[in-house]
Amino acid sequence: MFTESAELYDLIYSSFKDYGTEAAQIAALLESIDPVYRTVLDVACGTGEHARLLAEIHGFTVDGLDLNPEFLRIARAKNPAGQFFEADMSDFHLPTRYDVILCLFSSIGYVKTLDRVAQTLRCFRNHLAGDGVVILEPWFPPDKMRTGHHSERTGQSPDVRVRRVGTTEVDGRLSRLRFEYTIENGSGTRQATEVHELGLFTIDEMLAAFAAAGLIGPLHHRRNACGICRGGTNGRTPTRGSRRSRSVHCPDCCLTSA
16 A cells, blocks of 8 residues: 555645644544543554544544554654554454544545455444444545546655655446655655555445444434444344444545545
8 A cells, every 4th residue: 555655645645634623523523422432543543643633632542553564653653652553454353442443534445345344344343342433434435436537746845855646547346546656855756656446335335334333323414424323222232242332434524535
């Protein structure tokens, strides 16, 4: 995935992504659901910028999980009080249960298939504390992605300048993003390429996966069809003893899309 650009990730994304506003939206949403929530696991945490802001500004205790060891190195440096685990989001086993599990910035798309979405959500469910909540920001549904879309992002610091050109290809239910990087620093200019593959799932497919994982809903709708999905006793059998769980699913999310 971000094998060529991990150290440049913040430089690129801070040029257009408002982490401060997003963290404030998440904090406000959690406050509206249950003001006692304090512990958060940020799955696919990347460089830990959301984690940093949720901890430093909004008072949450935040741990993170990612598959990329370089991202985790950066995240740990930003968030020394948190624990950051190297693991696959579809198959991890941690000793802690959390009030909140986040999976933001369309990272769920990287699992590629609906079977792995379901496996991932079950894994999230198993790591929730009683009455916990999952907040998931999805990738595009199939009818919103097309072959041939081009994008360009740039970032600059005193020591380096980077330009990233992206091209999108759609192959059935898989989107393929090809990123071409031009990186300039004191040593010269180099080129790098990454190919990212993300699955394309409909809103109904995602909601069905939530329900299959014991995260039932929706009960409440926000802007862009964002819903709060809830599991519990309400005539249903909880998935872990008498515990209840809730999830927030944002099909066209109230935060951002990649």
